[in-house]
Amino acid sequence: MTSAPSHPRPHPARPGPRIGVLGSYGGFNIGDEAILTCVLSCLRAQRPDARLVVLSRDAEHTRAHHPDADELVPWEGVSRNHVLDVLPGLDLLVLGGGGILYDGEARRYLRLVRAAQTRGVPTFAYAVGAGPLTEAEDRDAVRTVLADMDDVVVRDEESRLVLEEVGLEREVAVTADPALLLGPEPFTEAMMREEGIPCGARLAGMSVREPGRAAEKLDEADYHALLADVADFLVRRLDAHVVFLPMERHDVRHAHAVLSHMTAPDKGRILHGAYSPGQVLGFMRHLDVAVGMRLHFVIFAALASVPVLPLPYSGKVFDFARRLGAPALVGVAREQAGLLLAEVDRMWDEHPQRREDLRSRMRELSAAARDTCARCGSLLDEIGGGPRAARAAGPGPYAAEPRPSHA
Numbered sequence: 001m002t003s004a005p006s007h008p009r010p011h012p013a014r015p016g017p018r019i020g021v022l023g024s025y026g027g028f029n030i031g032d033e034a035i036l037t038c039v040l041s042c043l044r045a046q047r048p049d050a051r052l053v054v055l056s057r058d059a060e061h062t063r064a065h066h067p068d069a070d071e072l073v074p075w076e077g078v079s080r081n082h083v084l085d086v087l088p089g090l091d092l093l094v095l096g097g098g099g100i101l102y103d104g105e106a107r108r109y110l111r112l113v114r115a116a117q118t119r120g121v122p123t124f125a126y127a128v129g130a131g132p133l134t135e136a137e138d139r140d141a142v143r144t145v146l147a148d149m150d151d152v153v154v155r156d157e158e159s160r161l162v163l164e165e166v167g168l169e170r171e172v173a174v175t176a177d178p179a180l181l182l183g184p185e186p187f188t189e190a191m192m193r194e195e196g197i198p199c200g201a202r203l204a205g206m207s208v209r210e211p212g213r214a215a216e217k218l219d220e221a222d223y224h225a226l227l228a229d230v231a232d233f234l235v236r237r238l239d240a241h242v243v244f245l246p247m248e249r250h251d252v253r254h255a256h257a258v259l260s261h262m263t264a265p266d267k268g269r270i271l272h273g274a275y276s277p278g279q280v281l282g283f284m285r286h287l288d289v290a291v292g293m294r295l296h297f298v299i300f301a302a303l304a305s306v307p308v309l310p311l312p313y314s315g316k317v318f319d320f321a322r323r324l325g326a327p328a329l330v331g332v333a334r335e336q337a338g339l340l341l342a343e344v345d346r347m348w349d350e351h352p353q354r355r356e357d358l359r360s361r362m363r364e365l366s367a368a369a370r371d372t373c374a375r376c377g378s379l380l381d382e383i384g385g386g387p388r389a390a391r392a393a394g395p396g397p398y399a400a401e402p403r404p405s406h407a
Helices: 030-046 059-065 080-089 106-118 136-148 157-166 189-194 220-238 251-261 277-284 295-303 315-324 334-383
Strands: 018-022 051-056 071-074 092-101 123-130 151-154 203-207 241-244 268-270 289-292 308-310
Touching: 018 030, 018 080, 018 106, 030 051, 030 092, 030 277, 030 295, 030 334, 051 059, 051 080, 059 071, 071 080, 080 106, 092 106, 092 157, 092 334, 106 123, 106 136, 123 136, 123 157, 123 334, 136 157, 151 157, 151 334, 157 315, 203 220, 203 251, 203 295, 220 241, 220 251, 220 289, 220 334, 241 251, 251 268, 277 295, 289 295, 289 334, 295 308, 295 315, 295 334, 308 315, 308 334, 315 334
Parallel strands: 018 051, 018 092, 051 071, 092 123, 123 151, 203 241, 203 289, 241 268, 289 308
Antiparallel strands: none
16 A cells, blocks of 8 residues: 655646646556646646646556656555545646546546535546446436536537436536647657567558447457457458557457457557557557547547547447547447448548548547647636635535635
């Protein structure tokens, strides 16, 4: 168990507002790390003198990979009092972004948000994702805590509808995923050779994960075999090598399983190195086509102007596919294998004509992502940079109480 609540960096303390950032950070998911990179970059651009405090699930990982963070606060595996002691010193607590408001997790994050609110700390939901929300405790937390936030921004229309269904009665802005503002980092030919990926060959990227709701009627073996059919089709149709990109540690097992079902496993590779989100985005620039399930795999491919077919597994992927103008397939099932392969074929044939439309849509989505940053900056303007007042703890984890003025 970690006992120290925070890990200050050695550089001098910054004189500006102290801003906390709470999310699923700590190296568990490349998409979440991309989001943190972009949120910190936004906050630093809005307030160069701010002290950025990241509440991380793995503070040492965040320390090593996010130099924009001034202070790290572990919030898993520590005494809750250690974390609560940090909150009164904040001028703003930023929740998210990313898909953190779902069953079993929403209540954990929102207890900390409510604790900040009861200490008079302004709170901002930064392009969060919501759903599914079926458990009573999570629904109650979302309905009551978000109602008292200073601004609530979600990343897609699906999330806004989920919050509406839960009974949240307030204005909710819809923008776009923060990772749309991520910049690429080099992925060199030497790195390609280290991974055993041939330079100069045609490459198809794939992202696979556990089936979940994407293939509820398939057992795992059939699910892997179906995705192997897609990979083999990419090999035959495009004369391509298929590279599997694990966006989360559990994806590696499923990538190996799909590879084992392929008739051309010699044309498949799994990316094994530990890379930053920017390096993964840089790798995307080597791809000729992409087919995948993870939302941020699809986002990265679109950022790199690679023709991409999103495979359905959740509302957030459906929503992004719609905004991207990509086919929104309705399931992963044996009887739909032919449809799936036909969509891959059509995507490849039509991409030259669709390239400019894709770039135009991505410009719009990136502008929406920048709007979240601007809204956060406006809230910081309202709060001002004055001295932090002493803040006393309030009742219960979700109990509402009067909010002080931040003018």
